[in-house]
Amino acid sequence: MDYILSLATADQKRTRLATANNRGQIQLWNLQPCLSSTARCELLDQWTADSEGVRAVALSADGCYLASGGESGKTMVWPLNPRGDRSSQFTQGQVLDQSSRSINTVDILRVRDEILVARGGDDTQVSLYRTSALSSTCP
DSSP: OOOEEEEEEETTEEEEEEEEETTSEEEEEEOHHHHSSSOOOEEEEEEEOOSSOEEEEEEOTTSSEEEEEETTOEEEEEEBOTTSSBOGGGTTOEEEEEOSSOEEEEEEEEETTEEEEEEEETTSOEEEEEEEOOOOSOO
């Protein structure tokens, strides 16, 4: 059975939603169709991001980047395109760290040409990772 373990929205793109589940899947949604009617929300993208469960997702304020952390200990960043799905150049994302313990929470911040990702996990540590903004087609 699938269980949603985390969800996130983008501050500047309020109709964008990311969900993560216990089977390692991440889904990106457009909420616009279902906000004003009984229509179903639009699934923009879905992929298996972790061989085990994805415990945490976070979207950058501009909706251009997604961070994830999971039971396998991976901390990842995924560039997104303006439509809200994964950039075709980075369908596998970028691994920022591989811990021996599960990751329980992540947060992401885009500062000019740099991406900052914080994560916390079963190792009782909070870690911060910096990477150059990946060539996302998102402005």
